[in-house]
Amino acid sequence: MIESVNPATEETLKRYETHTPAQVEAALHEAQSAFEAWRDVPIEARAKPMRALATLLRERKERYARLATLEMGKPISEAIAEIEKCAFGAEHFAERAGAYLETEHVKTNASESLVRFGPLGVILAIMPWNFPFWQVFRFAAPAFMAGNAAVLKHASNVPQCAIAAEEVVRDAGFPTGLLRTLLLSGAQVEPLIADDRIRAVTLTGSSDTGARIAELAGRNLKKAVLELGGSDPFIVLDDADIAAAAQTATRARNQNAGQSCIAAKRFLVTGGVAKEFERLFAEGIKALRVGDPLDPKTQVGPLAREDLRATLERQVTASVKMGARVVVGGKRRPGKGWFYEPTLLADVTDEMPVLKEETFGPVAALRVVKDADEAVRIANSSPYGLGSALWTRDMKLAKELTHRIESGSVFINGMVASDPRLPFGGVKNSGYGRELSSYGIKEFVNIQTVWVGPAKEPVKVAAAE
Known part of the structure; x- marks a missing residue:
């Protein structure tokens, strides 16, 4: 049946x-x-x-x-x-x-x-x-x-x-x-x-x-x-347009309630702009309208199945126990429906489930990195290689980094999305x-x-x- x-x-x-x-x-x-x-x-x-x-x-x-x-x-x-x-x-x-x-x-x-x-x-x-x-x-x-x-x-x-x-x-x-x-x-x-x-x-x-x-x-x-699957990195360097990056991050992580293989999931941000990015990202997430998906004003609906929410809860709970800081959300919404609050976790480390595993829901993991080299190293440490986003004003550096990032696509200063005019797919797992x-x-x-x-x-x- x-x-x-x-x-x-x-x-x-x-x-x-x-x-x-x-x-x-x-x-x-x-x-x-x-x-x-x-x-x-x-x-x-x-x-x-x-x-x-x-x-x-x-x-x-x-x-x-x-x-x-x-x-x-x-x-x-x-x-x-x-x-x-x-x-x-x-x-x-x-x-x-x-x-x-x-x-x-x-x-x-x-x-x-x-x-x-x-x-x-x-x-x-x-x-x-x-x-x-x-x-x-x-x-x-x-x-x-x-x-x-x-x-x-x-x-x-x-x-x-x-x-x-x-x-x-x-x-x-x-x-x-x-x-x-x-x-x-x-x-x-x-x-x-x-x-x-x-x-x-x-x-x-x-x-x-x-x-x-x-x-x-x-x-x-x-x-x-x-x-x-995918666990796409969203890399933000010190010279990036932080306001634009945070605004795009809010959409890239929460579109379709975060249930997308090419959703941004791991936010790798250099130390010079990490606090500002976290503040703007949190503001964007807090402003999202969660509720009845048939309402045209709703921006985030429920997860598609109850087991998906349970998996997301396990990943968040385990990561918080390991030291992740809940900036926004971090729990299910009460009442009917398989809703989970749009969530931002900071102080995330490499061994936490929200960074190691694919999170299929509206949970963003923020990891501070020292520079572009560390960002690329962590981005490539995932078994996945579907999409990736890179935010910087230095186009020469950005294009050099694309050769080092192990993914099927790299979007510079934009949100990863499929397009009939461009090939779509991944590498590794x-x-x-x-x-x-x-x-x-x-x-x-x-x-x-x-x-x-x-x-x-x-x-x-x-x-x-």
Whole structure:
């Protein structure tokens, strides 16, 4: 049984039976049939339903945003922005996919040699609850434009969002079955990955889940893209614009109630500005409006599940016992709903859970460092490497430091965010592969070499392989 529960009220909204093996088989058959029809559609023609998808997402943004808010607690203003971002992504790939996948002609000894990009087939997408629409469409838009089909195994706490994703793809005019939503438990995923019709897997989730999926994909020789956890550093140097840094930090840590892989989590601030940054950061956090996520004025809603709040409480409590100072927050809110007060902990040391572990909620850990070198060392000490932010007015130094920071992205004087025009992904325990941009669309293609003879000259290699 899969339940949709409102995290702001703890009310059960809907219950769904998990799909039976027969239903899974029917969905896979339909997705494979859709792929076989879709793969031969010219890329220019694929753009038509993709543009229609963008239009429908905008037309239905209030309805879909409300679903996200009800199922996982995202403030309604953020949920609407998420649907808008999905529409922007769809438009981007409708416009740019042809250029991204254009055949490349290579000069060799052949009469003609080229590299072209064809679809793989049906992709299994295992998606999380924290951005229930964006996570789906940032994968699906490029995958569909490349000629693939997909089956979606969404997080079990957002089944209504998962069903809505399939609905809007169908209504946009894509072939029936190009995206099929499967309501499954985690235990049902293994045979799905083993199925010959599944040609690749993409997962956004925890590092532990990613390791299990990578093992299953490897065992079955399936391509995998993994976007996993993060413990992003937010480095502030002495010459930074402290007011702007603190204002951005408030949003970067508390957007989506802090439930984002690329949220800033570890605030590494040099001693000369640490007190001022702490003061301004605390003021920003105190001013946040926490409450009913359906209220357009709300800035921070509940955590999505009760167990997530319990984990956050454990991390904060243990860190405080080890000497962390509570500047703001530090406790759950009383009453119904899985709320946790936006929190700032200072005097944090390297062994504390709030610095060592990924904190998935509105808890900021402030660590004072002596200089940029120490900041980079601590930033790189994490097992994660998803995103990072660096605040300084010295652009020469900033660009030098980007070469030393071990992460998939570095944002200088800004907030880390995904963008359809730029590749997104991480290193180390944050996964591998990329989503979005020209790099992401090529993750799920057959990069095919075509060589046309006769050769114009002898092949100059030691031996044929």
